Amino acid sequence: xxxxxTSHTSPSSGDLFTDVATAARSTEQRGARRRRQAERDxxxxxxxxSLVLLQPIxxxxxxxxxxxxxxxxxxxxxxxxxALAAFxxxxxxxxxxxGARHDDVIDHxxxxxWRMSAELPEEKAERISEYVLDTLTNGRERHRExxxxxxxxxxxxxxxxxxRLVHYEQAADGQLRYSxxxxxITAYLSMLDVDPALMQQAEELLxxxxxxxxxxxxxxxxxxxxxxxxxxxxxxxxxxxxxxxSYPDAVGYDEISSQxxxxxxxxxxxxxxxxxLLSAVNNRDTSSLDEDQRELLADLRDLLQECRxxxxxxxxxxxDAPDRFLDAQNRAFRLRDSSRLxxxxxxxxxxxxxxxxxxxxxxxxxxxxxxxxxxTPSIFDPVILLEGIADLSEQGEGTDHRPQDTDLExxxxxxxxxxxxxxxxxxxxxxxxxxxxxxxxxxxLLTHAADQGLSEQERRCIAYHIISAFSPxxxxxxxxxxxxxxxxxxxxxxxxxxIRRREDDHGDQ
Numbered sequence: 001x002x003x004x005x006t007s008h009t010s011p012s013s014g015d016l017f018t019d020v021a022t023a024a025r026s027t028e029q030r031g032a033r034r035r036r037q038a039e040r041d042x043x044x045x046x047x048x049x050s051l052v053l054l055q056p057i058x059x060x061x062x063x064x065x066x067x068x069x070x071x072x073x074x075x076x077x078x079x080x081x082x083a084l085a086a087f088x089x090x091x092x093x094x095x096x097x098x099g100a101r102h103d104d105v106i107d108h109x110x111x112x113x114w115r116m117s118a119e120l121p122e123e124k125a126e127r128i129s130e131y132v133l134d135t136l137t138n139g140r141e142r143h144r145e146x147x148x149x150x151x152x153x154x155x156x157x158x159x160x161x162x163x164r165l166v167h168y169e170q171a172a173d174g175q176l177r178y179s180x181x182x183x184x185i186t187a188y189l190s191m192l193d194v195d196p197a198l199m200q201q202a203e204e205l206l207x208x209x210x211x212x213x214x215x216x217x218x219x220x221x222x223x224x225x226x227x228x229x230x231x232x233x234x235x236x237x238x239x240x241x242x243x244x245x246s247y248p249d250a251v252g253y254d255e256i257s258s259q260x261x262x263x264x265x266x267x268x269x270x271x272x273x274x275x276x277l278l279s280a281v282n283n284r285d286t287s288s289l290d291e292d293q294r295e296l297l298a299d300l301r302d303l304l305q306e307c308r309x310x311x312x313x314x315x316x317x318x319x320d321a322p323d324r325f326l327d328a329q330n331r332a333f334r335l336r337d338s339s340r341l342x343x344x345x346x347x348x349x350x351x352x353x354x355x356x357x358x359x360x361x362x363x364x365x366x367x368x369x370x371x372x373x374x375x376t377p378s379i380f381d382p383v384i385l386l387e388g389i390a391d392l393s394e395q396g397e398g399t400d401h402r403p404q405d406t407d408l409e410x411x412x413x414x415x416x417x418x419x420x421x422x423x424x425x426x427x428x429x430x431x432x433x434x435x436x437x438x439x440x441x442x443x444x445l446l447t448h449a450a451d452q453g454l455s456e457q458e459r460r461c462i463a464y465h466i467i468s469a470f471s472p473x474x475x476x477x478x479x480x481x482x483x484x485x486x487x488x489x490x491x492x493x494x495x496x497x498x499i500r501r502r503e504d505d506h507g508d509q
Contacts (some may be wrong), residue, residue: 039299041153043221052148052161053187057083060135073128076117082132085112087188090166090178099177102168105133133178136166143168197266200229204273207304211280214289216296223303230270230310237263237314241321248328257322264318267311274308418461426461429454434499442466442497466497 057080064074089108093100109129113120120128137143145162152159165184171177180188203226210219244256281301286294352360418426433448434440445466449459 038154039217039220042217043224045150045153048150049161050186050190052150053163053165053183053190055148056135056138056146056165060132073124073131076120077113077128078116079128079132081116082109082112082128083136084188085109086133086136086166087180087184090180091185091188093177094179098171098173098175099179101175101177102133105178106130109133133166137168137178138164197233200226200233200270201273203229204270204277207277208280211277211284211300214293216293216300220296220300220303223300223307227303227307227310230307234310234314238317241317244321244325245328248325248331256325260318260321264315267315267318271308271311271315274304274311278304278308418457418464422458422461423465426458427465430462430465430499431501434501438500440499442499445499466499469497469499 060074060079060083064079065072086105086109089105090100093104106126106129109132110122110125113125113128134140138146145164147160147162149158149160151157163183164181165187167179167181168176169179171179203222207219207222207226210216210222240259278301281297281304284297286297289297429449430445433445442463445462446459449462454462
């Protein structure tokens, strides 16, 4: 029998070191992820702690329609604006003096309330102002601290934040005055509408200070906020560029060039500042740092690189924006090829859908003319005008545009279409009107006939006799007609005639 042996291969030293290094890197990566998650939890918790400071203002807004009973105190007044106005007024009085007196705060809030509702009675305005100020000082709880719960992510449990927004205490001059607490100042500053470009500059300065002090966690928190400001600024700028490119004919290039240049200068400055911060991080002496601080420094470097990459992309977009805008303007203002055809859809087809078949058949000739009328293109630039003239000259070569002579044809009028009795009656009508006026226009005679209630057939008979009177050989009516311009009416249009009695005409000759 043969004995089967199983061989066991011992791992080499190289494989062993590779496994150890891989495990160490995995452990470091897991530790880095835990640290980043802890940093995010801390940042979110701090934001939640800051958000609870606005709870009193939220409470007023939530209960605005129930306050004051049947009077509905805040029906025409915004309590949020009044609360912010109180913060603003007290903060200013803290700068110029020792704080704000009660009567001064009430007068200021009443003025703001009257700006929202001019018909507000004085007694009601004072009640509203007192209620807002009393809410900011927690008058419902006898001016004790506000207590608002929030969830602490880093510890995984609920906590309570106790704070005051406004102090009402005796100042150095012996008078009772209102002043903002540190929490009140934090709440007021968080509500200020600050330009993201200015906040980016301020946060970059703070990041540099935090790196010098070795406060890498605070530096990462500020870098994340700076990244958010960068995204906000990028979104605003991209929306503005899209608006300019979508409506190039609504704004001139000179109007937007200064804005684009200002934005480009800001982005370039941010890129330089971030480069300096990256140099400071890379040159930071890490010999005295522990492993956790080195990981934080690496995370900070990654955040700064991401911000700088976003600004580099935004700089590229801004540098291309003028050319894209000018191309869009050229497309909007370019000279279209001259055409004898109208824009059929809005000018011909859509109006036809609103008409009945009868009027459309009667207007067939007019529609044919409208569909083949010449269109004069708009000219926005002399160079384009010259190019358009040259193109039209090339298109017109070899074409004879001279009018062709045609033989004149006599106008055939069938007198038998009108009964003899109607002809005699209309002849008397013409002679009487001409005898009264001495001289009468063709169009005025037709208008007078319509005013007298004559039918369309009778007015056509009048037109027949007047046109016949234009011939010296005609004696259908005792009138003479001479040309005097053109006219148009609902019955017919053509050459305007001046009608006189035939005997008067012979007497003048």
